Amino acid sequence: MNASAILRATGSAGDSPDVPGVAQVVQRHRRPRRSATGIGLWVFIGVATTLFSLFIAAYVMRMDGNDWSPIAMPWQLWLSTALLVGGSVTLQQAGSAARETRWHRARALLLAGGACAVAFIGMQLWAWQALQAIRVVAVGNPAASFFYLLTAMHGFHVIGGLVGWAVTTRRAVRLGGEARVAELIALCARYWHFLLAVWIVLFAALGWLTPELVRLICGIPGVAP
């Protein structure tokens, strides 16, 4: 499940002539409601936040093991972070341009945002390769196991976002200046901000959270097991 599925659901009842429920309901309410797709994306972001929070909770709890040995973060991850920031900013600007009906600029920025995300995935794979080259493998050290697991999970969410981005780009190219396309671009931007926020938390946790720090934060005097 990912954002692409939500964006795919832009064939949603609110917009599809097939099941035209929401649009009519929206018309009939005095205060126009937010788009169903937008709410759906917020709900999905809530689910994904829970997912990553639980992964981080498991990461923190597992740190307590005797076999924990921190790994150094490969330098490629800084570049990854920059690419994700670039994608996030670019898509935000694409959304603004689309709202102002500057469609040519919106499309260009949309393409640039997607390119940043593809490059991000490439950079993450490069980071994996760099770690493999120095024999930091997924089995053995749990810190490395978590590194591969968490970056993979985040990567799947980026790939899901890219599918959603592809659907949006196709619509932007085909339909041009429709308000619905502007909304979709804005939703892409929102999802990219979320991906960036998750990545920053993951990067910080993977790189700088140590068992000592965890004990300092979580240790409750007198209650420690």
Place this chain on the structure above:
Amino acid sequence: MAHADAAHVDDAAHHAPQTFLTKYVWSQDHKVIAVQYSCIAIFTGLVGLVLSDLMRLQLGFPGRFSFIDAERYYQFMTMHGMIMVIYLLTALFLGGFGNYLIPLMVGARDMVFPYLNMLSVWVFLLSVIVLMASFFVPGGPTGAGWTLYPPQVILRGTPGYDWGIILMLVSLVIFIVATTMGGLNYVTTVLQARCEGMTLMRMPLSVWGIFIATILALLAFPALFVSGVMLLLDRTLGTSFFMPALVSMGQITGYKGGSPLLFQHLFWFFGHPEVYIVALPAFGVVSDLISVHARKSIFGYRMMVWAILAIGVLSFVVWAHHMFVSGMNPYFGFFFATTTLVIAVPTAIKVYNWLLTLWRGDIHLSVPMLFALAFISTFIIGGLTGLFLGNVSVDIPLSGTYFVVAHFHMVMAVSPILVVFGGIYHWYPKVTGRMLDDRLGQLHFWITFLGTYAIYFPMHYLGFLGMPRRYYAYDNYQFIPQSAQSLNVFITVVALIVGVAQLLFVANLLWSYFRGRRADGNPWRAASLEWQTPQTPPAHNNWGPELPVVHRWAYAYSVPGAPEDFIPQTAPVRAGGDEPEQTHVKETEA
């Protein structure tokens, strides 16, 4: 006030599915998807039922059936538990009832993301196929117990080590994807697609129950996802997320340092809300059944809504009561025992309100009502034994015994399944346009209700005797008297009768679909919106040319001075029957 939107009806008529494939297979219509979900879940549930009877054959007549060896017994137990909790109850309440009822009860034409909804049911089917495939792979399904505790779950010697456990974990991950897709739909539809006048506080309690249960599912299933993925990696790649260093069957395993307790925390962070993912829709549905069949407004509607919310929130802070015997700091034990007992407060509020709704009601002992009343009874029994087990000092001696089996089957298995039956008997006329046969229904009810009591009541006693659960055979235990075996024989015989009696239900579903008495649009004379559709079964877009407009709550029954004993939610304002708060405001203004 009715609003015509003829243009979109033309569109809808034009785009209504025309072919068999788009109408019944690749359908995006929430009603068809609901039926698909229900059929898959009921089929899977029948498999789970057969497995439970096979287990009972071993317990009642140990050694008599040579094909039930110890390995198979544990495989039956594991698959029975997982199938019933996840693939039957969760799928049926959210995918079946949720899909059918939410759009009709809130006045929408469909779910807001129909395509995603269709994907959800097919992905659910895929998860069931993967699960069922484990019966046919070398080594068979996993026999690790439905809680899948490491380290034994992925050690050689546990049945299903080769393929069974992998298929189980993959199936669970796929199921979670399906549930998330469905859940996004249910939540967004409730928030976004309610018709005019359908405020949140006018929604029927069925919708409230399913809505909050869906939110719980969206927040709790990620914990199962996390634990499932990590366990899968431990099994396939050899990581040590959960696996400690150990020697298994004389060989060093290669695992080191993992934490089995971490798995238990993650599993129960999902597992306890899961109880309420099943219970809250049941609470909601039973509230509606009682109100309709007692011809009385639900007592304390607002309190019922807040109780559902409170139970939902509390369900996330009680998980470690499943781990009292795993060992924990006494302060934590105290905390989790307290939160567990606190849940009894909103739950008791609901029980009182059901009883007060029945009080001096015009009770019709129709089949749905019988199931609803039976639910209250079994739920109270199961809930009370939960208070025993919520206390650490009582839980520790009882935790490994049949007392726990009796408790959770009464509260988590029998209670919700009674509501499932009640709900199906109640809404079947809307789904098919025909009534289920009443005599078959009565027979099914009495055998199921009395049978389940006959099965589970003695188990409390067996638990107090100290009969351990999870055992394959009970030979040569001095502390288990012969009378326990006599009880086991009795329980097995009843379980077989109850199991076979479920065929009455299946036969009733099939027979009535073709030959049942034709139902009009509102055979129970109910006030809620789903009974006010222009056609029965409802057409593709549910409401015809005009979306409904709602003027009151769904519980306007036996209103003094009204010409009939119910006032539909769509009746004009002048018909009266407002929700109590509204009536109070009007009286104050007057």
